[in-house]
Amino acid sequence: MGDRTAELQERLREACAEGRPLRPVGGDSKAFHGNPVQAEPLPLAGHAGIVNYAPTELVLSARAGTPLEEVQAVLAGQGQQLPFDPPVFGPGATLGGAVASGLAGPGRPWSGAPRDVLLGVRMLDGRGQLLRFGGEVMKNVAGYDVSRLQAGALGTLGVLLEVSLKVLPRPACEQTLVLELEREQAQARMRELCRQPAPLRGACHHHGRLYLRLAGAGASVRAWRARIGGETLAEHNSFWQRLRDHRLDFFQTERTLWRLSLPPNTPRLACEQHSLPDWAGAQRWVISDTPAERLRAEVTRAGGHAEVFRRGSGEQAPFQALDPGLLALHRRLKERFDPRGILNPGRLFPV
Amino acid sequence: MSDSPRDTRRRHLARRFRQVLEAEYVLTRESELRPYECDGLPAYRHLPLIVVLPADAAQVQAVMRICHEEQVPVVARGAGTGLSGGALPLEDGVLLSLARLNRILEVDPDNLCARVQPGVRNLAISEAARPHGLYYAPDPSSQIACTIGGNVAENAGGVHCLKYGLTVNNLLALELVTAEGERLRIGSGGLDGPGYDLSALLTGSEGMLGIVVEVTVRLLPIPARAQVALAAFDDIEKAGQAVADIIAEGILPAGLEMMDQPSLQAAEDFVHAGYPTDAAAILLCEVDGDNEEVSEEIARVRQRLLDSGATEVRTAQDEAERARFWAGRKAAFPAVGRISPDYYCMDGTIPRKHLPRVLRKIAAMSQEFGLRAANVFHAGDGNLHPLILYDGNAPGELERAEAFGGRILELCVEVGGTITGEHGVGLEKIDQMCAQFPPEELQLFHAIKAAFDPRGLLNPGKAIPTLNRCAEFGAMHVKAGDLRFPHLERF
């Protein structure tokens, strides 16, 4: 535990000099995410520790290898939380991995993703240069926002050493309502509720039921519960956590699991025979053997994109191909951060 | 008109632009160029070589292709309300106004978004969404005038950012025309897009990476109720503490603003908001949400403010009073403008806990420079707007005001903050960038710029200083033992 910056920097410099690819690894719990990378692991787990936590400033800074569990426990001790509610796909998940993967929990439409609360980073670029962008303040427009660019970049632009995040108070009250509704009715209900100032923090449809998570001031949650109706779910947290971490029975499959990102009110697509709409319809988990090309064409027509989240059999590319102009730009950017292409080559887009 | 090389160049470019735009939208006469000579920072002025006003994205592309072929620099302009000289034209460059791209293309209440052209005014989006019970959250004080394209380019904030975020948190997709005239779509119809989060990189990039030609913004339901409390303090440090106390209470106010004595006095004299002018500082704290929730929270806020030493706490009794409380705050800049021939608005952000120290130092500098200062503060997120009062006609005062401002920004960096929270670097704060960033980071910024704009045609000379410039600036500002660019030559 502690600050291993110097050692990490040294390893990066060497790898850069030798042109040897590296794969930054936190808890290695999301190795399945993105294209597989053939590279030497660069473990971050020992580079850990909370560097600064100022509850009344709503800021936490921690080294990238800090276990998520530790961060969450410290925040909970002060009645606060990570707004993006990162998914945990295995033991040892780290804060740096959560940010680099860019993934967010069921509250995403209301509470944002890592990029929304990422205030600053310390990182090593592909040459092993130690760089710092952003900081610990809420608003900062000096220079390009290189920090937020790291969220979801899957470690292809740099090795995150330390991240500073905006943290928020936990809601005073939370409840989950369950309504027996078919998919189409559920979607209509979600649409209607999202257009009202309801204290929604989750909305998904699973097994003929609409699950709604309410979170906020007690008075508000009670008022909306009365207005919406349905059953109140006991142990509501464990439902949302199991959804977030893919521990619901829906996810127990050997087939390909797709993640569709869509305008929330998109009608059910043909490829969605076996589907779990989350984020009030903006994220849909789909288990499907539809050929990738056909599925992606359908999703693109609807204004979204589709990602192979977990591969079944077959060799689909995990991420949607970028338009040529955009791909060229991605490559140019990558080259500026990592001239020898040693950081997670190919994980996010083809080299 | 004598035919200088500049005139020849202008005529040549005008001829080319008129092949793709209607003649009346290519401006070349001095009287036509004059309105574009500055933005909201009138201390800097230049006449552009030429002004073009394309009607749509295709025309923007055509203009950019010509500029690229002719290697002529381009400065984009929205409403020109920017406060850092970002839209200041270049004498040898094209000023590209987005004013005619002012259509709201689609309001989609079921998908909670609106697709708009970049020249649409910020407030117009909320007005178009209102019939659906929705609004666009970021609300800069300039929202009746500034454009969404300018908001994206500056990552504009407003008085409700603490809870609802900045521009960057309220965008879904962007369309960009590159320096080469290529059109790129960034993001998707969902909450994320494939690849890098380029919309985060582009937001706040000050027109340096591309021209934004379409923006899809996220809309939110209008809260059922909002209520504001006004608290008076006899000591500004107590007001600062009260901010921390409210947050420690687990309350996330929709807005949390502070004004010091000079600024609240000026605002009171201007709009008669009902502010207690004998206070050393006031706080405005707004909570929003459901009726029940707001009643519960405003009572907690009130108690907390009293416990933190407020001498008086008032809650707005009705919507009219709430609007009045805010009117004073939103009119703070022009109000200060009335009590001084000129004022210079700064925009640093600091970790909130350093507020007392920073305010004390600003007061001391005010003595030192012999110029008055008034402070307006987005207290919730630590974004400080010191307004320096000066008289541009008095010899040396502008220079003193700028020196004073520069020192404030360096102070913000010293306490762990930043030189700009929401107004951008532009030309104004380009030297202070050298205080904030070491050469390696600046070099990476230039590399990013080159990845988008290899010929450096978009808003050159703004936002990111060259290393040489920093070396010169460093030579003027050597702090004991802390020379930022020791390895660069000095001239």
Ligand SMILES: Cc1cc2nc3c(=O)[nH]c(=O)nc-3n(C[C@H](O)[C@H](O)[C@H](O)COP(=O)(O)OP(=O)(O)OC[C@H]3O[C@@H](n4cnc5c(N)ncnc54)[C@H](O)[C@@H]3O)c2cc1C
């Ligand atoms: C009285 C007053 C109050 C203000 N209050 C606030 C406030 O509360 N919060 C805040 O954040 N700001 C505030 N501002 C600053 C200003 O209004 C914002 O920065 C605003 O976002 C600028 O928008 P604009 O359309 O006027 O842009 P402009 O001033 O025209 O341009 C600003 C920058 O954006 C670039 N640009 C413009 N359009 C595009 C485009 N389509 N594509 C690419 N680049 C583009 C320009 O090149 C320039 O660099 C205030 C200004 C004034 C005068």
